[in-house]
Amino acid sequence: MTDTTDRPDVFVHPSADVEEGAQVGDGTKVWHLAHIRSSARVGAGCVIGRNVYVDAGVTVGDLVKIQNNVSVYQGVTIEDEVFVGPCAVFTNDFRPRAQNPDWTITPTMVRRGASIGANATLICGIEIGEYAMIAAGSVVTRNVEPYQLVAGNPARPRGWVDERGEVVSRDADNPPQRG
Numbered sequence: 001m002t003d004t005t006d007r008p009d010v011f012v013h014p015s016a017d018v019e020e021g022a023q024v025g026d027g028t029k030v031w032h033l034a035h036i037r038s039s040a041r042v043g044a045g046c047v048i049g050r051n052v053y054v055d056a057g058v059t060v061g062d063l064v065k066i067q068n069n070v071s072v073y074q075g076v077t078i079e080d081e082v083f084v085g086p087c088a089v090f091t092n093d094f095r096p097r098a099q100n101p102d103w104t105i106t107p108t109m110v111r112r113g114a115s116i117g118a119n120a121t122l123i124c125g126i127e128i129g130e131y132a133m134i135a136a137g138s139v140v141t142r143n144v145e146p147y148q149l150v151a152g153n154p155a156r157p158r159g160w161v162d163e164r165g166e167v168v169s170r171d172a173d174n175p176p177q178r179g
Contacts, residue, residue, distance in 0.1 A: 022054075025062065043080065061112070075105035075124065082110050085118035085136065092124045111146065115165055133161045147175065 009026045012018055016034040024030065025044030032050040036042060040054045043062035050068040054060065058072050061080035066072065068086045075092040078084070092105050106124035110116070114128045117136030128134065129146030138155040149159040149167060157172035169176045 016048075031068075049086070067118070075107040076110070077107070078110045079112040079114075079130075081113045083115040084110075085116055085120065087118055088116050088120045088122070090122050090124070094124060113163060114144075131161065131163050131165075133165055145175070147178075 010024050011029040013030060013032050015032050016030045018024060018030060018036045019038040021038035022036045023041045024036065025042060025046065027044050028042055028046040028048065030036065030048045034048045034050065034052045036048070036054045037056040039056045040058045042048060042054060042060045043064065045063045046060060047065045048054065049066055049070065052066050052068065053071045055072060055074040057074045058076050060078045061082065063081045064078055066084045070084050070086065070088050072078065072090050073092040076090045090108055092108070093103060094106055108122060108124050109127040111128060111130040113131040116122070116134045117138065119136055120134045120138045120140065122140045126140060126143050128144045129148060131147050132144045133149045134140055134144065134155065135149070135151030138151050139153040140150065140155045144150050147160050147162070148157055149161050150156060151158045159170040159172055160168050160175050162168050
C-alpha cells in the first residue's frame with residue numbers, strides 16, 4: 001500500500017476526492033463522490049461506494065465493502081472483511097455540540113467479518129465482535145458479542161449467526177457451541 005492512488009491496480013472515480021496523505025490499498029475501488037481524508041487508511045481489495053466519507057485517521061482493513069452514503073468518522077476502526085450497508089452512520093461524540101472546546105473522540109471498533117445493515121447507527125464507544133450481524137435500521141448503543149445477531153432501537157440480541165451470516169440459533173441468551 002502506498003499513499004498514491006495514481007496506480008493501475010487502484011480505481012478512483014474522477015468525482016471522488018482522495019486527499020494527499022490518504023493510503024489506499026491494491027485492488028481497491030473508490031466510487032463516485034466518495035471522500036477519503038488525509039491520514040485515513042483503506043486496505044486492499046475494498047469497495048468504497050458512492051458518497052462514502054472516510055474521515056482523517058480512520059482505518060479500514062482489507063476486503064471491506066462500504067456501501068453508498070456511509071459516514072465513517074474519526075475514531076472508527078474497521079477490521080478485514082467487514083460489510084457496511086448503505087446509509088449506515090458511525091458516531092464519535094457522546095455529547096455533540098456545535099461549540100465544545102473540550103471535545104474528545106470516543107473510539108469504535110468493528111471486528112473482522114462483521115456485517116452492519118442499511119441505515120444502522122452505531123453510537124461511539126462500542127465494539128462489534130467478529131462476524132456479528134447488525135440488522136438494518138438498528139441503533140447500536142452497546143457492545144455486540146462475536147457472532148451475535150442484534151436488531152431494533154435500541155439494538156437487542158435476537159440470536160446467533162455463523163461466518164456466512166446464516167442464523168444458527170434464535171436463543172439470544174445462549175450462544176451455540178463452536179468448533
